[in-house]
Amino acid sequence: MKKTIRIPMPVRYLINFALLAVLLLTGNFLVNIVDRYYAKVLMLIGINIILAVSLNIATGYLGQLPLGHAGFMSVGAYTCSIFVIRASFLTNYIGEAATFWLGLLLAGIVSALFGVIIGIPALRLRGDYLAIITLGFGEIIRVILLNIDSLLGFEFTYGASGLKNIPKNTTFLNVFVLVALTCALVHTMMKSRHGRAVLSIRENEIAAEACGIKTTYYKTLAFSVSAFFAGIAGGLYAGYLGILNPNTFGFMKSIEILVMVVLGGMGSMLGSVISATVLTVLPEALRGFSDYRMVTYSLLLIIVMIFKPTGLMGAYDFSLSRLLEKGINVMGGKKPVKKGDGAK
Amino acid sequence: MNFPNHKGKMVPVPSTSIIPERDLGKIPVLEARHLGVDFGGLTAVDEFDITVGRTEIAGLIGPNGAGKTTVFNLLTKVYQPTRGTILLDTRDTAGMNTVQVSQAGIARTFQNIRLFKSLSVLDNVLIGLHNTMKYPLGSALLRLPSYWKQEKQAREKALELLSIFEMQDVADTPAGSLPYGAQRRLEIVRALGTSPKLLLLDEPAAGMNPSETYELMENILKIRDTFQIAIMLIEHDMNLVMGICEGIAVLNYGRIIAKGTAEEVRENPVVVEAYLGKKKEG
Amino acid sequence: MMTFIYQLINGLQVGSIYALVALGYSMVYGIIMLLNFAHGDVIMIGAYTIWISITAMGLHPVLAVLMAVVICTLLGMFIEKVAYTPLRKSPRISLLITAIGVSMLLQNLAQIVFGANAQTIPSIVTAPNITVGSMQVSVTAVITIVVSILSMLGLTFLVQKTKMGKAMRAVSEDTEAAQLMGIHVNHTISFTFAIGSALAGIGAALYCCAYPQATPTMGSMLGLKAFVAAVLGGIGSIPGAMIGGFVIGIAEALVKAAGLSVWADGVVFAILIVVLLFKPTGLLGRTMNEKV
Numbered sequence: 021m022k023k024t025i026r027i028p029m030p031v032r033y034l035i036n037f038a039l040l041a042v043l044l045l046t047g048n049f050l051v052n053i054v055d056r057y058y059a060k061v062l063m064l065i066g067i068n069i070i071l072a073v074s075l076n077i078a079t080g081y082l083g084q085l086p087l088g089h090a091g092f093m094s095v096g097a098y099t100c101s102i103f104v105i106r107a108s109f110l111t112n113y114i115g116e117a118a119t120f121w122l123g124l125l126l127a128g129i130v131s132a133l134f135g136v137i138i139g140i141p142a143l144r145l146r147g148d149y150l151a152i153i154t155l156g157f158g159e160i161i162r163v164i165l166l167n168i169d170s171l172l173g174f175e176f177t178y179g180a181s182g183l184k185n186i187p188k189n190t191t192f193l194n195v196f197v198l199v200a201l202t203c204a205l206v207h208t209m210m211k212s213r214h215g216r217a218v219l220s221i222r223e224n225e226i227a228a229e230a231c232g233i234k235t236t237y238y239k240t241l242a243f244s245v246s247a248f249f250a251g252i253a254g255g256l257y258a259g260y261l262g263i264l265n266p267n268t269f270g271f272m273k274s275i276e277i278l279v280m281v282v283l284g285g286m287g288s289m290l291g292s293v294i295s296a297t298v299l300t301v302l303p304e305a306l307r308g309f310s311d312y313r314m315v316t317y318s319l320l321l322i323i324v325m326i327f328k329p330t331g332l333m334g335a336y337d338f339s340l341s342r343l344l345e346k347g348i349n350v351m352g353g354k355k356p357v358k359k360g361d362g363a364k
Numbered sequence: 365m366n367f368p369n370h371k372g373k374m375v376p377v378p379s380t381s382i383i384p385e386r387d388l389g390k391i392p393v394l395e396a397r398h399l400g401v402d403f404g405g406l407t408a409v410d411e412f413d414i415t416v417g418r419t420e421i422a423g424l425i426g427p428n429g430a431g432k433t434t435v436f437n438l439l440t441k442v443y444q445p446t447r448g449t450i451l452l453d454t455r456d457t458a459g460m461n462t463v464q465v466s467q468a469g470i471a472r473t474f475q476n477i478r479l480f481k482s483l484s485v486l487d488n489v490l491i492g493l494h495n496t497m498k499y500p501l502g503s504a505l506l507r508l509p510s511y512w513k514q515e516k517q518a519r520e521k522a523l524e525l526l527s528i529f530e531m532q533d534v535a536d537t538p539a540g541s542l543p544y545g546a547q548r549r550l551e552i553v554r555a556l557g558t559s560p561k562l563l564l565l566d567e568p569a570a571g572m573n574p575s576e577t578y579e580l581m582e583n584i585l586k587i588r589d590t591f592q593i594a595i596m597l598i599e600h601d602m603n604l605v606m607g608i609c610e611g612i613a614v615l616n617y618g619r620i621i622a623k624g625t626a627e628e629v630r631e632n633p634v635v636v637e638a639y640l641g642k643k644k645e646g
Numbered sequence: 647m648m649t650f651i652y653q654l655i656n657g658l659q660v661g662s663i664y665a666l667v668a669l670g671y672s673m674v675y676g677i678i679m680l681l682n683f684a685h686g687d688v689i690m691i692g693a694y695t696i697w698i699s700i701t702a703m704g705l706h707p708v709l710a711v712l713m714a715v716v717i718c719t720l721l722g723m724f725i726e727k728v729a730y731t732p733l734r735k736s737p738r739i740s741l742l743i744t745a746i747g748v749s750m751l752l753q754n755l756a757q758i759v760f761g762a763n764a765q766t767i768p769s770i771v772t773a774p775n776i777t778v779g780s781m782q783v784s785v786t787a788v789i790t791i792v793v794s795i796l797s798m799l800g801l802t803f804l805v806q807k808t809k810m811g812k813a814m815r816a817v818s819e820d821t822e823a824a825q826l827m828g829i830h831v832n833h834t835i836s837f838t839f840a841i842g843s844a845l846a847g848i849g850a851a852l853y854c855c856a857y858p859q860a861t862p863t864m865g866s867m868l869g870l871k872a873f874v875a876a877v878l879g880g881i882g883s884i885p886g887a888m889i890g891g892f893v894i895g896i897a898e899a900l901v902k903a904a905g906l907s908v909w910a911d912g913v914v915f916a917i918l919i920v921v922l923l924f925k926p927t928g929l930l931g932r933t934m935n936e937k938v
Contacts, residue, residue, distance in 0.1 A: 085739060141919070145926050147738075148681060152877050153922055155870075156915035163912035170908075205505055212504030212511065213490070213497045213518075216483075220491045223480035230440060230474075232466035232495045232558050241501075271870065275746055282743045311758055318750035322729055325744040329736030 027345055035344065040200055051192045059192055060260075065300045066195035067256050070202045072280040072292035074249030079278065080287035081210060082242040083222030084143070085151040088158025089250055089277045094165060094269035095134050096127035096251025097258040098177055101186040103127075104259075120189035124198070124255040131251025134161075135244035143239040158274055165266035183264040190259035198256065202249050203289060209245065218242045222287075283324055285331030295332065384610050387417030391454055393469075393562050393594040394439070399448035400618075401438055408434045409618040412448065416562065416611075421588055422596040423609030425629075427638060431618040432598045433475055436564050440472050441465045453561060467495060471560035473551040475567050475598075481540030485531060485550055488539050489522035492557025496521070525553045528590075529583060544571045549580075556587065563587070565597040569604050577601055581608050606630065614638065651781065653903040654896065659787040659856060661895020662794035666849040667872030668879065668887035669801060670842035676818045676882035677838045679738060683745040684725055686869015687752035688843050692718045692850025693860040694760055697767045707770040715847035722843025723836055731832070749866070756862040767858040770851060786855040793852060797845060798888050804841070805884065814838055818882070867911075871898075874918045880931025889929060893917065 027035070051059045075089045100123040110119045142153045165177050177183060209215050217238045220228035229235055258264050280299050284291025302320075306313040324332065383392060392415045399412035409431045416422050424432050437443045439450060441462045450457045452468050460468065471492075480488050497518050499510040526532045529549040534542065539550055548568055555563055568584070569577045581604055588595055599605050605612060606626040614622040614629055616638040622629055629635055667689060674682045692714040699710035729748050733741045771789060775782040805811035813834045816824040825831050853868065854860070871894055879890030894914055901910045921929065 079739075085742070141923050145922060148675075148679075148881075149877070149922060149926060151681070152874070153919055156874070156918050159870075159915045160912045160919075163909060163915075167908045167912075208505050208507060209501065212501075212515070213494050213499070214501050214504055216487055216491050217494055219483060219487070220480050220494075223483060224478045226442065226462075227474065227478035227480065228491070229462040230442075230466055230472055230478075231492050231554065232463055233491065234463050271866075279743060279746070282739060286737075286739065314754040315751060315758065318747045318754060321747035322744055322751065325736075325740045325747065326729070326732045329733055329740035331740075 027348075044196055044200075047192060047196055061301065061304055062192055063190060063195045063256075063260055065297050066192075066199045067190075067253050067260065068277075068280065068296040068300050069199050069293050070249055070253040070256070071277045072284065072296040073202055073206055073289055074246045074253065075277050076281045076284075076286065076289065076292045077206060077218075077242050077249075078246040079281050080285075080292075081215070081218050081222060082239060082246075084239070084243075085147070085278075086142075086154040086243070086246075087151045087271070087274050087278065088138070088154035088156075088161070089246075090269040090271070090273035091138075091154075091158030091161040092131045092134060092247040092250035093254035093257065093273070093277075094161060094264075094266060095247075096131045096254030097264055097269070098165060098183065098254075099130040099251065100124055100127035100255030101183055101258040101264055102176070104187055104189070105183075105185070116187065116189060117194075120187070120259060121194070124252050127251040127255035128248040129251075131254065132244040132248035134251075135247025136240055139240045139243035139247075143236065143243060155271060155274070158269075159271065162266045162269055165269075177264075177266070180265065180267070184262075186258050186262050186264065188259055188262045190256050195256055198252060202252070203293070206245075206249075206289065214238070214241070279321060283321065283331055285333035288331070288333040291331055291333030383415055383417030384420050387419055390418040392416055393418050393420075393453055394596070395451040395454075396439070397449045397451075399435070399438055399445055399450065401434065401443055402446045407618060409438065410447075411619055412438075412615075413620065414613055414623075416594050416596055418594060419588055419592055420594050420611060421584065421609050422594070423605040423612040424596060424598045424615060425600075425602075425605055425612060426615035426621075430615040432615055433566055434618070435615070436472060436566055436598065439465075439564065440470055466558055466560075469559075469561035470564065471555035471558045471562075472564035473548070473555055473566055473568060475570070477544075477547050477551060479539040479547055479550060479554070482538055484536050485526065485539050485542065486519070486522055486535040488550060488554050489525055489557050490518055492554035493518045493522060496557070496559065522557065525556050528556075528587065529553060545576050548572070549583075552583075552587070556591065561593055563593055563595045565595060565599075567598055567600065569599055569601045574603075577604055580604070584608055648781070649903060653899045655783060655787050657896035657899030658892060659790045659895070660898065661875075661892040662791045663849055663852050663856065663868075663891070664872045664875045664894050665888045665891025666794045666797060666845050666852065667868065668876035668891050669798065669884060670845050670849075671869075671873050671876040672879075672881050672883065672887045673801075673814075673838050673842045675876070677814060677835055678730070678734070678741075680730065680741050680745060681873065682842075683742070683869070684748040684752060685842070685846060686865030686867075686872070687749045687756075688718050688721055688725075688846045688865070689850045689853065689868060690756060690860070690862065690865035691721055691752065692847045693767065693854050693864060694756065694765070695847075696770070696851060696854055697765050697860050700768050700770075707768075711770065711848075711851040714850050715844050718843045718847030718850065719840050720843075722839045722846065726836060726839040731835075749869075753862050753866070760860070760862065762862060764859045764861045767854045767860055769858060770855055790852045790855060793848065794888075794891075797848060798884060801841070801845070802884050810834070810837055871914060874914060877928055878918050878921050880928030882932070883928070883930040886928060886930035 047062060051062060071089065071093065075086070078084050078086050103123040103126050104119055107119060110122070138154065138157045142150055142157065145153055166179050169176050169179050210218070217228070217233045218241070220231065220233055221235050221238055225235055280296045281292055283299065284293070284295030303313055303317060306316055394414065394416040396412055396414045400410040401408050412435060414422070424435060426432055434443065438445045441457065441460055452465070452470060455468060457465055457468065480491060497514045499508070499514050502508070503511045523532045523535065526535060529552075531546065531549065531553065534546070539547065542550060548570070552563075552565065552568065565584070569580055572580060584595060584597070585608060587593070597609070609626065612624065612626060612629045613620050614632075614635050621638060622632045622635050624632070667685065670685050671682060674680055674685070695714040695717045696710045699705040699713045700707060705713065725748055729744050730741060733744055771786050773785040775784050776788065805814060813824070813829045814837070816827065816829055817831055817834045821831055872891065875890035875894045876887050877890070878893060879886030879888065894917070897913060897917055898910050901907070901913045925931070
């Protein structure tokens with residue numbers, strides 16, 4: 021008999037914290053040593069990871085196809101920026117960093133609210149119709165952001181001329197913390213009865229209902245959690261760029277995020293993380309041949325889809341502990357494994 | 365094949381259904397009265413009356429297209445009935461949806477297996493156990509003690525349920541990669557996870573060989589005895605139906621044409637005609 | 647009143663173009679359940695074909711249009727063979743992403759070849775306006791509306807009365823069953839793409855009449871709106887695509903007439919959302935129920 025060794029839960033968490041610390045230290049080292057350009061790329065990677073991981077909730081886990089993720093991102097970006105600009109008096113009391121964090125939280129909450137408002141009607145539709153209706157909502161958000169000032173009668177979003185002078189509060193550190201938090205929270209949600217309920221809807225909605233799962237509730241939940249993190253990413257993005265224009269968050273931005281998720285493998289957080297990283301670095305790396313950059317990008321997309329339609333990672337998810345377990349079991353139990361083979 | 369201890373005496377009840385004598389003093393688990401549904405002018409099921417005893421194993425048979433699965437869909441509110449009432453444990457299910465009916469105590473399996481295919485066997489059962497766990501989302505996010513405790517209990521319960529069909533060893537394999545018969549069994553286990561009072565099985569033996577079917581019959585009886593629940597099943601395998609069902613209702617063209625014990629149904633000329641067609645004279 | 651009628655005609659003209667493009671979306675969706683994102687970019691290629699044919703090759707405008715139709719048809723079939731056929735058994739979302747990839751590829755190739763700036767297309771139709779009572783109606787508007795209605799009638803005939811049309815309907819109903827009945831599924835799908843892309847070629851010509859410019863990204867918004875039209879009318883339905891196209895075109899024209907042009911895109915999508923909420927499969931779409 022093979023007796024496999026399992027790493028107990030507390031140790032697993034310790035391992036993950038250790039991994040995080042190592043990543044943080046190397047990242048920080050890179051940021052401080054190498055030049056500012058790389059720091060910017062690292063921040064952009066982090067923001068894109070949050071976007072991809074958050075979209076993955078709705079696409080990979082819930083199995084829906086929203087095409088308006090950039091809409092949520094823009095809601096978050098504008099909420100955070102307008103809050104930070106208008107509530108600048110707060111900085112005197114709690115400091116600039118804390119005001120920004122508050123703005124990010126607010127960005128998440130307002131985006132999640134939009135998620136609920138859009139999700140309730142949109143999630144009644146299935147498949148492609150949901151895709152189209154979210155696309156529509158995304159475009160409407162963009163048109164509203166562009167033109168709301170003329171309705172309000174005062175300058176609020178500054179329309180097409182752009183919202184300028186946003187304090188550039190986004191740093192490698194707060195991006196890193198939020199990436200880690202996002203991944204951790206999404207992970208703990210998915211590995212719970214609530215996450216399983218979301219997965220069951222993807223797998224078979226009718227069976228899920230027969231199991232007593234409130235599908236409407238869980239669809240809306242997944243949708244708004246997805247919007248929540250998109251909003252936070254939007255807030256970070258605003259603090260990274262320092263200037264916002266609604267047209268940044270058009271349909272193509274939604275597609276860009278979707279491509280990250282699908283290319284990484286739907287339902288795989290590791291896939292989202294890797295492909296968000298690669299797809300952020302790749303265009304930067306191809307900057308030398310700027311003309312052919314997007315052509316290469318789109319060709320790669322087509323080729324990967326044709327040869328690996330489920331995405332690079334499939335639905336595989338990474339667990340350092342599981343990897344270690346495998347290692348321990350192979351190293352520590354060579355003989356039993358051989359015996360097992362012989363018995364076959 | 366015989367299952368001597370389950371051929372108990374049957375007792376007629378006012379609606380001309382019959383329920384086992386042992387369930388007589390108890391409130392029937394299910395009473396459907398004048399149940400019917402129309403699809404765009406077409407009557408799929410009409411005047412469907414049935415009473416199912418507390419621990420009865422009831423059979424619903426009939427030729428293809430008779431409306432058997434539609435009855436299950438009505439009972440579980442996948443379709444809303446056009447007419448009639450369904451009393452589950454004396455509680456009227458009018459206005460309830462599939463989820464509420466499930467929570468009220470009806471669980472089912474599907475004719476065309478509907479498992480959560482890419483999830484593990486264990487996860488499938490855990491989803492069935494969804495409502496037995498109560499911890500809120502916050503507990504899960506912060507991994508509070510209630511999360512650990514309830515997840516552990518649910519996991520143990522799931523493995524225990526899987527052990528009915530000796531499936532605890534495949535707990536980690538994806539449900540979709542199980543052989544066909546095992547998938548049907550897993551659907552039953554998942555349904556049991558919702559702690560039903562009434563379990564509806566839609567062709568549980570479809571695609572099984574005789575020895576698997578025989579095992580399934582034993583297991584259905586075992587489930588009834590262990591959980592003390594009622595089971596209603598649709599099945600074309602007459603050995604199974606006649607072997608374990610106590611009360612049998614025969615459906616044809618959406619209406620019940622006969623009800624009774626296995627013997628009664630088997631000898632009923634109307635039933636024979638429904639299955640084999642009218643005898644040609646001369 | 648006068649301006650209203652002018653705007654209505656204007657709306658009908660733009661709406662006819664949307665409708666023609668929508669037909670392409672609708673047919674492809676009907677047969678392989680794909681939102682063919684590259685469809686709008688096929689139109690863009692069509693517009694550039696017309697531009698090259700007239701300016702560089704000095705062809706007669708009618709020949710140029712013919713050229714555009716041919717090129718679009720071939721391009722549509724080529725895309726289907728190379729990019730979509732290998733994915734026919736893959737998850738639908740992979741197919742969708744591939745379509746998006748093709749769309750991006752076409753746009754960026756066009757940008758490299760033709761440059762990012764708009765190219766002016768010489769007018770295709772040169773005829774004086776028609777005078778009806780006290781009104782002047784542009785010939786292009788009339789031609790556009792007539793051509794698109796004729797195309798729709800032709801397409802209806804093709805789908806309803808011909809053998810190929812029957813095959814198309816069979817494949818869209820149930821691909822496997824159609825194959826078992828001896829229908830050549832690959833040919834039928836190719837043919838559908840050919841027809842849809844030919845319509846895109848005609849659409850390109852009509853679009854160039856209305857807006858005589860070609861840019862690498864002209865296909866995306868046009869495609870998006872035509873796509874909205876297809877969904878609005880009920881995807882898979884020929885008269886639906888037509889109605890959807892007109893609704894979108896007229897709504898847009900009226901919003902612009904009211905001096906609210908900046909809101910036009912928002913209104914288009916708002917109409918779509920409202921319709922889908924009350925009629926989840928579009929105005930003329932069939933409701934589909936999953937068998938339990």
